[in-house]
Amino acid sequence: MNKVIISPSILSADFANLETDIQKVESYGADWIHVDVMDGHFVPNITIGVPVVKSLKKITNLLLDVHLMIENPQNYIESFAKAGADILTFHFESVDNNLIVPIINKIKSFGVKAGLSIKPKTDPELILPYLNDLDLVLIMTVEPGFGGQKFINYCAEKIKNIKKNANNDLIIQVDGGINAETAKICKEYGANSLVAGSYIYNSNDIKSAIESLR
Numbered sequence: 735m736n737k738v739i740i741s742p743s744i745l746s747a748d749f750a751n752l753e754t755d756i757q758k759v760e761s762y763g764a765d766w767i768h769v770d771v772m773d774g775h776f777v778p779n780i781t782i783g784v785p786v787v788k789s790l791k792k793i794t795n796l797l798l799d800v801h802l803m804i805e806n807p808q809n810y811i812e813s814f815a816k817a818g819a820d821i822l823t824f825h826f827e828s829v830d831n832n833l834i835v836p837i838i839n840k841i842k843s844f845g846v847k848a849g850l851s852i853k854p855k856t857d858p859e860l861i862l863p864y865l866n867d868l869d870l871v872l873i874m875t876v877e878p879g880f881g882g883q884k885f886i887n888y889c890a891e892k893i894k895n896i897k898k899n900a901n902n903d904l905i906i907q908v909d910g911g912i913n914a915e916t917a918k919i920c921k922e923y924g925a926n927s928l929v930a931g932s933y934i935y936n937s938n939d940i941k942s943a944i945e946s947l948r
């Protein structure tokens with residue numbers, strides 16, 4: 735049985751106590767730490783950037799799963815890689831198609847895993863040509879920008895299409911509105927990496943919340 739990778743999103747953590755909040759999920763069995771980078775242009779919200787990733791690298795052994803919701807991601811790959819990102823996922827909608835393969839190659843040239851993400855309204859067919867180059871596909875199950883939104887069912891159905899066309903090594907990740915119930919739907923469709931922010935961090939029992947996603 736393949737293990738499901740749980741990646742808590744620190745967007746819902748306490749930014750004044752990131753170390754404590756990361757250690758909590760680490761001790762309760764989280765696999766990765768999901769870091770949401772937003773620029774106020776690609777999405778209508780601003781979060782954190784390279785210096786925070788650099789600091790997080792010093793305080794956790796978990797892989798840093800960095801989700802770039804920014805314009806011109808190609809300009810920031812090197813900085814995030816050098817800061818300690820282990821996975822760099824950028825958005826299909828944020829770049830011209832002819833840049834996608836070069837950006838994937840650039841990410842990989844730093845020994846970092848490369849991910850490509852699609853927003854709710856993006857047809858999964860559009861990213862099929864890149865699956866063989868990618869380590870991870872991130873299917874957004876909410877509009878990117880904010881935590882705590884409601885899971886969009888039709889987005890999860892895209893998992894089936896990706897799964898059907900991917901090789902077994904491709905990690906299929908979902909992000910947005912993930913809880914025990916929606917995690918089950920996504921896993922049935924073939925997702926093997928789950929991002930969850932508010933469900934984990936707003937829970938009174940973080941350990942059970944993480945376990946309920948597996």
Ligand code: DX5
Pocket residue numbers: 743744745746768770801876877878879880881882883909910911912929930931932933
């Ligand atoms: C949203 C971010 C998510 C966010 C998910 O744009 O990409 O990672 O933290 O939050 P929840 O799990 O609360 O929907």
Ligand code: ZN
Pocket residue numbers: 743768769770801909929
């Ligand atoms: Zn995210």
